Amino acid sequence: MNIACSPWLKLRETLTPEDRDQIEDLQMRCGRAEPVALKLELDYKLAAALNRPEDSAIRDVNEFLYFDGQRLAGYLGICSFGGPGMPLEATGMVAPEERRRGIFTTLYRLALAEGRRRSSAGMLVLCDRKSDAGRKFIEKIGAAYHHSEYEMVLNQAWEAPGGGKLCGVTLRKATNADAREIAEQDSVYFSDEAPESEAGPGADRPDVPSGEIRLPEEEEKKGFVIWLAERDGRSVGKVNLELGSGSGGIYGLGVKPEFRGRGFGRSILLQAVEKLKEANAKKILLQVAADNAKALNLYTSCGFCETSTMDYFKADL
Incomplete structure (x- = not known):
């Protein structure tokens, strides 16, 4: 166990490019010691920071960085993809040579606060x-x-038999005018109370609080x-695509x-x-709930293979 020389904390609302580089370096150091998956969402977070209005009044702390001198020793990040009223997601890591010093416990307590x-x-x-x-x-x-999610990666050599049947379905990029439609669909697909579906758990819940609506153009x-x-001019479903690095x-x-x-x-x-x-x-990758047999079978039949399993654990605040 190393002894800290000059430990200090950096708490941020958003990431900077320098932060991202330091976190990726820490991720590489951790990966050499224990090759596991980490759902850090760094590209998404950095893009959000770069496009954040200068006059934003939001003062939520999402990034918790622990330094020993000039080197990043530990990191914890939180996300709130579910919107207001939903649990926060927390993930992070500590450099192998810096463990057993209580670094992650310190970061986790700050995140809980x-x-x-x-x-939340x-x-x-x-x-x-693993x-x-x-x-x-x-x-x-x-x-x-x-719950658990499988991360799956597409076999790039896979081709849809006969080019794949599109069933008359087309994809249209959503605009801000579609924001409520998207929020209502998500409430159907991803509510904890819903039965299994092609996409994931979901239940009919048409009344979506305005605070849970995200603007597609943003x-x-x-x-x-x-x-x-x-x-035929009717909305039948949706999908979100992310491109980075x-x-x-x-x-x-x-x-x-x-x-x-x-x-469909x-x-x-x-x-997609x-x-x-x-x-x-x-x-090309995706995540699917481990207990969602229909979605898992769909993705497997379309050339996706499981690469890791991410377990989610609920902690009270």
């Missing part, structure tokens, strides 16, 4: 199933298992593009309940893959 300040509905702590260090920390804080500035799936991500894919069972989910997925390939994504 920030969650309490925001009146708890904290979801993310941990790769990470011994991560699982020991989860046991230490007593967080309860919540999200696009962060590299996160939302597409509405339409057939040569890789593309497929998220939030869903089909409305009344249109399921017609192959496959059509949306195949078109083509759009990312057209954008020169060298690697």
Whole structure:
């Protein structure tokens, strides 16, 4: 165990390019000691920071960095993709040579305090199933298992049989005028109370609080593009695409309940893959709930292979 020479903390609302470089360097150092997956969302966070209005009144702390001298020794970041009233997601790491000094515990306590300040509905702590260090920390804080997601990567050599059937479904880039439609679809697909669907859990919940509505044109500035799936002029589903650092991500894919069972989910997925390939994504990945057999079968049949399992643990604030 090393002894800190001159430890200090940096707490930020958003990342800077310098922060991102230091975090990526720390990630590489950790990966050499324990090759596990980390859901850091650095490209998304940096894009959000660069496109943030100068007069923004938001003062939420999302980035917690622990330095020993000039070298980054530990990092924890929090995200709030679920919007207000949803649990925050926390993930991070500590340099192998800096562990057992309480660094991550310090960062985690600061993140919990920030969650309490925001009146968030708890904290979801993310941990790769293969990470011994991560699982020991989860046991230490007593967080309860919540759910798991598989990360899947597309086999670039895979081709859809016969070019794939699109079933008359087309993708249209969403605008701010579609914001409520998108929020209502997400509430159907990703509510914890909903039954299994092609995209994930979801239940009908048409009344979406305005605070949970994100503007597609603002999200696009962060590299996160939302597409509405339409057939015969009607919206049948949606998908979110993210491009950064040569890789593309497929998220939030869903089909409305009344249109399921017609192959629309496959059509949306195949078109999403083509759009990312057209954008020169060298690697295409997605995440799917481990207990969502329908979605898992769909993605596997379209050339995606499981690469890691991310476990989510719920901690009270």
